[in-house]
Amino acid sequence: MLAFGIPESKLWGIISAGLAIVTIALVTVWAQENPMTSIYSQTGYLGKPNWTHNRVAFHIVLMVGGFFVSQIFGAIMWIFLSDKLWAQLIHIFFESSGLITMAIGLLAAVYDKNVINTAHLTTMHSWYGIFCISLYSISYMYGFLLGMLPAYFPNIELKLITNLRSFHGLLGQLSFCLSILSIVTGIMDQFAMTGCEYINLTLTTPDTDPGANYYGK
Numbered sequence: 001m002l003a004f005g006i007p008e009s010k011l012w013g014i015i016s017a018g019l020a021i022v023t024i025a026l027v028t029v030w031a032q033e034n035p036m037t038s039i040y041s042q043t044g045y046l047g048k049p050n051w052t053h054n055r056v057a058f059h060i061v062l063m064v065g066g067f068f069v070s071q072i073f074g075a076i077m078w079i080f081l082s083d084k085l086w087a088q089l090i091h092i093f094f095e096s097s098g099l100i101t102m103a104i105g106l107l108a109a110v111y112d113k114n115v116i117n118t119a120h121l122t123t124m125h126s127w128y129g130i131f132c133i134s135l136y137s138i139s140y141m142y143g144f145l146l147g148m149l150p151a152y153f154p155n156i157e158l159k160l161i162t163n164l165r166s167f168h169g170l171l172g173q174l175s176f177c178l179s180i181l182s183i184v185t186g187i188m189d190q191f192a193m194t195g196c197e198y199i200n201l202t203l204t205t206p207d208t209d210p211g212a213n214y215y216g217k
Contacts (some may be wrong), residue, residue, distance in 0.1 A: 011080035020072040027065040031057050046190075055112035059105045060190070063129075064183055066101025070094045071136075071176050088147070099140055102133060125185035132178035140164035 006014070031046045039208030049057040081087035106129075113120055121127060146164055149156055 009079050014074040016072050016076050020069045023069055024065050027061055031061050047146060051108070055108045055115075056190075057088040058108040060114070060198065062101045062105030062108065063186075065149070067098045067105060068179050070098030070101065071172070071179065074098065075176070091148075095140060095143070098136070102136065106133060123185065123189055125182060125189050128178055128182040128185055132175055132182050134172060135178060139168060139175055142171060143168050 046057040077090045
């Protein structure tokens with residue numbers, strides 16, 4: 001099926017690539033340095049990632065700008081590249097990049113909580129994240145073993161290979177959906193901490209202007 005003269009699969013691939021680039025841009029802006037002397041010091045920026053002073057920013061930049069985006073580019077390679085060997089190699093590159101950024105991002109979050117003596121797995125974000133990381137790791141290893149099958153079992157049926165690849169794709173889709181849930185709940189958690197302190201507000205009149213609760217605006 002064509003849309004705007006473009007095959008539907010490629011159109012969705014273009015949209016996905018565009019959204020991935022927008023994601024990188026938004027994360028870059030969100031994680032810019034935010035000196036308190038700036039007139040923009042109360043806009044909820046994460047601040048510049050720093051392993052000593054701002055590990056949370058490291059976690060978010062790596063998980064969103066690295067892990068999440070790598071999943072998108074890793075998947076759409078199969079849509080744009082007709083050469084299956086190159087598609088597979090680039091797919092492996094992006095998925096491996098996702099695995100590495102995911103591991104470092106997870107380390108940043110765990111280390112940060114240990115340093116400030118905060119309990120782990122206390123939010124929906126953390127549980128979604130654990131499920132996502134576990135499923136992605138399983139999918140990665142499954143894909144690696146799947147790629148080795150033809151070499152060790154040259155007489156394996158093509159239909160079986162196709163079915164196994166379909167299951168690998170399903171695992172990837174599920175882990176991607178979980179990563180979206182992790183990001184959304186993570187942003188909600190972060191925004192609650194950096195955006196609006198409703199918990200400390202004592203209202204004497206009906207809250208007719210919620211925007212005024214953010215940073216005293």
